[in-house]
Amino acid sequence: MRVNCPNCMNKAIITSRENQSSGIADLYCSCTNSKECGATFVTTIAFKHYLNPPRKNTASIAASLIKNLPKAEQLELLSNA
Ligand SMILES: [Zn+2]
Structure with a gap:
């Protein structure tokens, strides 16, 4: 990270x-x-927002969505992967 002097x-x-x-x-x-x-x-630095969510979040969101599907649909998704 680069910081420049606000004066010069x-x-x-x-x-x-x-x-x-x-x-x-x-x-x-x-x-x-x-x-x-x-x-x-x-000088102060602050987190603003994600451009892409962290990988772990994406995987856990996908896993919880898949868990809510009926077994047959879960198997169908896996066979298409
Ligand atoms: Zn300076």
Whole structure:
């Protein structure tokens, strides 16, 4: 992950991370342009949404859907796979 200094836009390094709650964290950063800037700052990163659900979720959703089908339909699905 890359963080840029909000003052000079140069690359900054993340010196530490403080998790706030699930999916939200504060990143403590230090500007690498030490000659002209040298700012230190805190930036926040947050989880927004999935583009694809995690594989495990997809598999468990499929498994629970299949379990609710009558046995004959379950077998038919498996034979088509
Ligand atoms: Zn800077």
